[in-house]
Amino acid sequence: MIRVEQVEVVYPSGTRALAPVSLAFAPGAFTVLLGASGAGKSTLLRSLNGLVRPSAGRVVAADAGDIARPAALRAHRRRTGMIFQQHQLIGRVSVLGNVLTGRLGYHSALRSLWPLPQAEKLAALAAIERVGLIDYALRRADQLSGGQQQRVGIARALVQQPRLILADEPVASLDPATAERVLSLLAAICREDGLTAIVSLHQLDFARRFADRIVALAQGRVVFDGPPAALDAAAVARIYGAAPPDAYASQPEEAFA
Numbered sequence: 426m427i428r429v430e431q432v433e434v435v436y437p438s439g440t441r442a443l444a445p446v447s448l449a450f451a452p453g454a455f456t457v458l459l460g461a462s463g464a465g466k467s468t469l470l471r472s473l474n475g476l477v478r479p480s481a482g483r484v485v486a487a488d489a490g491d492i493a494r495p496a497a498l499r500a501h502r503r504r505t506g507m508i509f510q511q512h513q514l515i516g517r518v519s520v521l522g523n524v525l526t527g528r529l530g531y532h533s534a535l536r537s538l539w540p541l542p543q544a545e546k547l548a549a550l551a552a553i554e555r556v557g558l559i560d561y562a563l564r565r566a567d568q569l570s571g572g573q574q575q576r577v578g579i580a581r582a583l584v585q586q587p588r589l590i591l592a593d594e595p596v597a598s599l600d601p602a603t604a605e606r607v608l609s610l611l612a613a614i615c616r617e618d619g620l621t622a623i624v625s626l627h628q629l630d631f632a633r634r635f636a637d638r639i640v641a642l643a644q645g646r647v648v649f650d651g652p653p654a655a656l657d658a659a660a661v662a663r664i665y666g667a668a669p670p671d672a673y674a675s676q677p678e679e680a681f682a
């Protein structure tokens with residue numbers, strides 16, 4: 426579906442966020458990216474969508490080619506749904522309005538100044554129903570809970586009719602029970618629709634449960650790449666050193682009381 430070939434990212438500050446990394450992501454697989462803070466997960470996800478330009482190497486999408494070419498990048502972005510930690514919704518706009526912004530990539534800037542066609546609204550409503558929010562379709566986004574807002578983020582990605590979903594810590598700001606529900610929903614939709622998903626997480630237990638494949642980074646290098654069953658204590662130590670994150674993440678809420 427998409428591959429990175431010897432991709433290196435050095436930010437203008439001089440930080441080398443990705444050492445040359447090569448990875449191929451197969452169609453339909455749900456890949457979880459793990460790594461301690463600063464390991465390079467966001468940089469990798471952002472380079473998969475052209476938001477970060479590699480200093481060396483290239484990113485090749487199966488149906489668009491090298492995304493360094495502007496036409497290839499446009500085609501690739503149209504079929505790539507991004508889901509962010511902070512939802513990136515427009516608070517004073519309805520759920521339906523927010524989900525419709527997922528269709529803007531299909532229209533010219535001029536066309537998008539006019540109301541979108543009925544068919545697009547029906548597609549948006551179908552996506553909203555799929556994430557269980559149809560009763561909230563006309564509610565302002567900022568009146569929704571964090572978990573509901575993230576479900577709007579998923580619906581907005583779905584209405585793009587993506588082939589690839591890139592999600593950067595999509596459940597990091599949610600409580601553990603809500604995070605589990607949102608991630609289950611995302612994984613189920615990706616499975617049903619055969620979507621390729623690359624999702625960064627901080628919770629090891631969620632990675633073990635939902636991933637087909639886990640790729641872990643440390644200091645910009647791949648230090649683990651395999652199925653969840655192969656993620657043993659030695660691999661966890663390679664990724665996180667002495668402090669794996671499950672000691673403080675995705676515990677039952679009582680643990681924080």
Ligand SMILES: Nc1ncnc2c1ncn2[C@@H]1O[C@H](COP(=O)(O)OP(=O)(O)OP(=O)(O)O)[C@@H](O)[C@H]1O
Pocket residue numbers: 436437438440441442460461462463464465466467468469
């Ligand atoms: N825009 C930027 N300019 C300069 N340095 C950056 C930039 N973005 C990230 N970095 C640096 O690059 C390295 C990798 O950061 P990145 O955000 O990719 O890691 P991460 O694994 O996603 O971390 P986290 O889990 O905390 O989000 C870090 O050292 C970070 O400080």
